[in-house]
Amino acid sequence: MVEITQLLKDWRLHVIVLGIVLITEAIGIIELTIGPGMIVLLPMLFAIVFGLILYFTPIIKEKQSKNAEPIITIAVTLLIAKIGVTIGPDLGNVIAAGPALLLQEIGNFGTIFLALPVAVLLLGMKRESIGMTHSIGRESNLGIIYDKFGFESAEGRGVTAIYVFGTVFGAMFYGLISGFLATFTPLHPLSLAMAAGVGSGSMMAAASGSLIAAYPELETQIIAFAGASNLLTYATGLFVSIFIALPITEKLYKLFWKWRGGENQ
Template structure:
């Protein structure tokens, strides 16, 4: 057996072990007084995976990380296929909620720009702020930025930074947030499920898992509407980012940077790009 196959087998065994341990721990709810915080197996698996892959421990090498990244892509394909089998029988429900499902997409694009861009500028970011705030920076968004500005640009560094943070912490954050918001009783589970579909498979799965833990009676609807919103964001998101989000972020950056921006401390953050 070749060394590459041995490494692949090691990754599969580690993943299986993490899944078994996470499922054995199960779902737990913590009463915070003003709501319930749902802790579900995917959260434990993410934390354990982060611990064992910590560079200082040297349990996993960089080549193991690359193998895991390739497997992750295949896993997301299986996830999308599973979502498709759930969406089909429930397509009438999706059409009934068509306007609401489309309207909730606004927050996915406007929220990152209107809220994120000023904060990024106040923190001292320059053109990195454009890449970091024009979207949630998943794979398709990284392709847009690298194609327009180049892989060595400040904009691409900002997008990559958000992508890494989203990969490391996004699922954990959304899982905790969804469980907390769901337990307050203020929002309908379907509206929260729509909000879970932000264009990231892992984040959607984490948020959906937390919502299902809070609303077990609405499990099927949560899966359907979260998957629909995620698919809609993924499909429309590319076009919205190219023709709306990125140009608007560029324009707002030129307007806000002189007012909110700090003096550049990074010599690589050059103001040399044009819209």
């Protein structure tokens, strides 16, 4: 763990971030209409892209990039604090939506039922597909898989892949897709708000952010539902992954390989 003092003193990094914020907030929210749907480009999505581009210029040194990582985890608590004070006055609504909030957690298995068959049946992937599809592969899932199968195992490589993919592309993807799904499909923005609580602060912020931009009148409820769902995923995620998601993934993996008539691995 890096010393926090060192993070504090990295003025170069904080000034660069301030610069990115000034430019991206000045650009503002851009809404692209595509047929009946809409894609929302948020300042936060520009901020990821600008940050990434700057990484490849001499402006950002390795030190800044290393320091930025622990800052994300710490700064996300500010976002969570904002979610907390949004839920407070809306607590009645959140509790009323309790059944939906609890049941939609099951929907997180959507990754297994959608991605695993494609991985195995269509693309012929081996055991790396188990690590890759049992969850959206955040830090706690890395721990589970490395612990059970080992870092160098096929499953370990799989979970590393989804971790890297989600880290680089997750917030961007959710930011682009959730506003589009809300405007293009019959899915209600509040259903998507609940779904936005995937268990990662930045992915949730991007997903709910584009919903807020598309439906500003529902802002409070979107934040409250997304935040409550994200909290549930944080609280149950580890347990569900170990005792439910991973066993299901392994069983289905064996089944799919049997269907393929494959030599079973």
